Amino acid sequence: MAERTGADLVVERLRAWRVPRVFGCPGEAIAPVVAALDRSGGDPEFVPARHEETAAFMASGHAKFTGGIGVCLATQGPSAVHLLNGLYDAKLDSKPMVAIVGEDITGPLGGAHEEIGLSRLFGDVCNQFVRYGRAPEQVPGVLDQAFRTAAATRSPTCVVLPREVQTAVVPDLLPQAAGVTSATPGEPLARVLPHDADLAAAASLLGAGGRLAILVGQGAHGAADEILTLADRLGAGVATSLLGKPVLDERLPFHTGVLGEVGSTAAAQLMGGCDTLLMVGTNDPWTDYYPMPGQARTIQIDIDGRRIGTRYPVDVPLVGDAGETLRALLDRVPDRSRRDWRRTVEGSVDRWREEAAARAGEPGEPVNPQLVLHQLSARMPRSAAVTVDVGSVIYWYARHLELPPGVTAQLCGTLGSTGCALPYAVAAKLARPDRPVIALAGDGAMQLNGLAELITVAHHWREWTDPRLVVLVLNNRDHSGTGEGRSPAGASARPPDVPYAGWARLLGLHGVRVDRPELVGAAWDEALAADRPSVLEAVVDPSVPLRPPEPALADLRGLFADGTAARLVRERMLDTGVAVEADDLV
Template structure:
């Protein structure tokens, strides 16, 4: 039996932390660990990506879709540099990822091949924990600390392991011998609940509010029932951040949709009309769409106190877990809904939904991209996952794709890096191979990372119990990456070269469908969602369809209210409040 090496010890530690798979790109400096993973027989499994960037995106996608800690591997030099994009995605969207980087410096310092100072390279993105392994006895505790820190801080961490250490034979480790520290895997996260006095203050503010708005972010996952119950008690309207879109059932009549530039008119109007704002687990950067400072009294719930008040002035901060904090508030808030305000919100939602349907039905040349997402909305499987890339597809996803309850959806929400959706989709599919996954991309993202990672899909799909992984490519050949006619013709040069995306899928043994007529969009979705293998649905869409961002909060309140004396009085009160705020700003 071969000697047990430090690389084997790393695999044992990954197994102890219940890591199902590690994503990476093989290279010499990490080869001993990859070989040890091969010897492990799939526990954990090594998933080779086509690029280190996509390996890091896969690890982050795994963390986003499962709530577990993602793991990625790379070597020193350029390989380590390529990890950064995916790790910054994890950092900015607060997801736990552990990067294990191999290093082989055998020449003189400063002159080795592929040498880059890893401590400086990862010093920002992995600032919560970055350590080098020096002796075999340190490796278990280094990995345990990396995992614990990633879980506790919801951020990426990094452990650097020299090649010579990975290949070293593991001695009989004694718990108290020099350089050896014993450690036990686990991630004991504390229960976090605000103080009673703060909860009382928040409840008092909510009770006295006349027009309550709730903004839901990704930190509210698992608290949908509590959010709906509180909204009903107050007669509140509810909007979500882009990352918070999957939290609530979007069919709720008082759910105004996503807030921000990519969002809905109804959400902008909700923010423009409220006098009380409850922020739940959100760090939404689109502050232009928040109420004007001074317009609304605000409560913010976040498990990370460092985020309180970073986006909007807060009257009552509540540091705590979203679901538990909301349950504590429900015990303090009586059932006294403002039906008049709720009626105003629901009328606004109805008008927006009619407007969205009209936008999707507007003719375009050859296909309106909004129609593609509108047709998918009635066909989304009741289980599974949706991965969304960056570009104009985010606008159409935010406004036109109604997610069924329980369907998970993720995107690179804060970093905004193209090329994430297909790696995310691979991670989601490997985590739950018995559920369908849909990836939504533009042609730019498909050319950036998607074409290569279809090879990964082709390599793994026959092992999946449900073979459906559908990749939508909105092919508008627009160099700006955004579409919507934002840029003058010719300013960005020729349009992006066309690629036979569906044809490339067929070359790989997958299913491919290309559509360039609007009446075929619905049947094409039916075809790919019923296919016996992964599919690429290529839709040729019009790059000139306008994005039409909603007007920011308080820009125009005229369309918010239905007719009637009561609604007119509320509108007059709100316009008076707006005039006071604007006058104070002038002073």
Template sequence: MADRTVADLVVDRLLAWRVPRAFGYPGEAIAPIVAALDRTGGEPAFIPARHVEAASFMATGHAKFTGGIGVCLATQGPSAVQLLNGLYDAKLDSKPVVAIVGEDISGPLGGAHQEIGLSRLFADVCNQFVRYGRSPGQVPALLDQAFRTAAATRSPVCVVLPRELQEASVPALETYAGGVITATPGEPLARVLPHDVDLAAAAQLLGAGQRLAILVGQGGRGAEDEIIALADRLGAGVACSLLGKPVLDERLPYHAGVVGEVGTRAAAELMGGCDTLLLVGTNDPWTDYLPMPGQVRTVQIDIDGRRIGSRYPVDVPLVGDAAETLRALLDRVPDRPNPRWRATVENAVDRSRGEVTDRAAAPAEPVNPQLVLQELSSRVPRTGALAVDVGSVLYWYARHLELPPGVNAQLCGTLGSMGCALPYAVAAKLAAPDQPVIALVGDGAMQLNGLAELITVSHHWSRWRDPRLVVLVLNNRDHSGTGGGRQPVTDASQRRPDVPYAGWARLLGLHGVRVDRPELVGAAWDEALAADRPSVVEAVVDPAVPLSPPEPAFADLRSVFAEGDPSQRVREQLERRLSLAAEELI
């Protein structure tokens, strides 16, 4: 029997860590591991992307959608550089990813073509763990350490394996016999609860508040019942970060929506009116939309103590699992609902939802992009996944798409890198081929890498039990919405070229529908969701529709909320504040 190679041992460790697939782009320096994966017959599978950056987004998307550890493969040089974007996405959104990078050091002086210092290249993005494999016997334990570190720190890690090492034989008697991996990838390795004294302090602070707001981030997943129970006990209003949007049922009458530049007026008003703030599993960067420092007293719950107080001042830190910590708080918090405050919040939510509906119904040329997302809202399948890209589509997703409970939505929340949604959608679909997936992208992201990754979709879809992977492309042909709430560009040299996105899908054997009339938007969604293969919905939308970020919260809105309907007084006080600021500048 032929000796096994180190590449075979790598595959063994992937199996031990229950990795179903590795994403990458084949190349000489990683070829032995790719060949070893091919020999397994797809367990685990190797999924080649059309670009290495897309492969890294797929690995991070796998981690986000499944809760497991994503794996990506690349070679040295340019391929290693192209991994960085997806790995930074994993780092900033706290997701475990293992990058295995091959290196060819067979040159006459030990150098390599395309040589880049990999340790320094990955030192920041994989700051928890970057290691080189040096000998066959070391590799399995090295990979186990990498996976444990990724799971424990919820971050990307990197292992560099020279090609010669991957090809090295491992005699049968020396084959590594690893133990069973008992840790659940991506989950806490231990039960984490705050100390009783901190829970008591948090309960006292929350119980003393008159106008409570709860801001929910992605760390609130799994704690939905506890969040709702606490909100009802204290009469609180709730809002969410972008990453926290899927956590709670957005149909709750006191759910104000997303906080931040892409968010709702009701969420900004909630932050401006509260006197007590509970942060649950959120590291949201839009701190301008949180209450003015000193306006509120704050409790923060996070599984990672390093995030406590990193964005916003905190009075009582609670390091612990969100669900267990909230259950412990419920045992200590008094039942003190504030009907007046809750009614004020619900009135603000009703006004905000009416405003959103009116904006979607406004005329546009040819189609209002807000209408496209509004029409999808009632058609989102009750199960499955949704991937969202960066750009104006993010604004419309945040405000106009009401997610059904149980739908897993993911986006590049903290890094904010374009081109993530279609790779995410591929990862989600491969993880659950029997469930529908929807990707929301702009024309810029589609041109960046989406057109190429549709080839990946066309290669895999025939093996999916449920063939529905629907890609929405908002075709507005300019750069609006790529950051800062800017107005659409008017310089013709900056306009994007028009591309027949639906036609490209049809050339690949997929379904494509182009819609440029508002009365046909709903029918286009119905057609795509009923198709017997993946679909592209190309919506030709008006670039002049303003993004209209809500005004940030101000400290002097507290009394406004305490008095009742804030809409007119908010505008008056905001105008006075801006007028005073202008006088000071003069």
């Protein structure tokens, strides 16, 4: 029987923490761990990516879609550097990850090939925990500490293992690794509830409000029933952050959509007209679209007290789990539904939906990109997972793709790094091979790393119960990201055109290209009915404007018919000094 090594201890600890797979790229300094994973019989599975950055995005995507801890590995030097983007994604979106990095320094420090100071390299992104394992007997303890820290802080951690530690024979006296008996990875380690006095103050504030708005973020996942009960009890309107978009059924008549520059006019109007704001599990950065300071009395629920008040002044902070905190609030909040305000919000939502449909129906050269997402809404599989890349596709996703209950979606919401959709999609599909996955990307993201990771898809898809992984590529031949036409640098800055659907077919996948608006629906039907993963390449118009909703004073125009807008604008004028004519309020 082969001798037990430090690398085998790594696999034992991963198995104890119920890690189903590890994403990474092999390299000399981490080769013993990769070899131990190969000997593990797929428990856990090693998933090689085409690049360390995409491996880290896969691990972050695994954490986002499963609620578990994502694990990635790399070797030293540039390989380790490439992990940073995915680790920062996890840090900024508060997801637990563990990076395992190998190091092989045999010469004097400061002169070795590929030598980088790993503690300093990961010191910011993994600021909660970066440790070296200096001896094989330290491996179990340091890995357990890394996993517990990642779970407790919802952030990435890093363990550096010298190659000699990975290859060292484990002393006979070192016992077999015991199972982990702590909380499920990724879940809160304790029940967190606000104090009764704070709950009473929040209930009083909600009961006194006249025009209530609820802003929902990713931290409200699992609390949809409580949010809807509270919204109905108070006659509130609801908006979401980008990350909070999948939490609620977007077809609800009082759901105004996503807030912010990428969002809807109705959400901006909701914030512009409310006098009471309840923020649930959100750290949405679009502060220009929040109510004016002093306009709304505010309650914020967040399990991490460090986030309270970072985006908007808070009157009542509630540090606690969203679902439990909302249930405690419901016991204290009376039924005081504001029907007039709810009707106002629903009217705003109706107007926005008509406007969004009209925008999707506008002509494009050759295809309006908004139409592509609009057509997907009616065809969305009810158990699908959606991944979204960075670029103009976020605008069309936020406004035109309604997510029904049962559909989950993830994006690089806070870091905003291009190239995440394909790695996320691979992670989502490996976690749930029985559910369809739809990745939304632009041509820039596909050229950055998506084309390479289609190789990973081609390698794995025959193992999937449901082979559907549809990659939408909005091919607008423009990487400027402005949504206002071609890059201002001219033709020399335009990206080369790539046959995205043709590349998929070369890999043995399905590919369909559409450049006529009347064929968009049929193209979606074909891609979703294919017996293998598909690339749907839509040739779209780069000059379709992004048209962010107007924040501040303009949000109120047309919202009220009873003079409330005029009064609110006068109040804002006192704070801003902006002169507004009466006709502007029509």
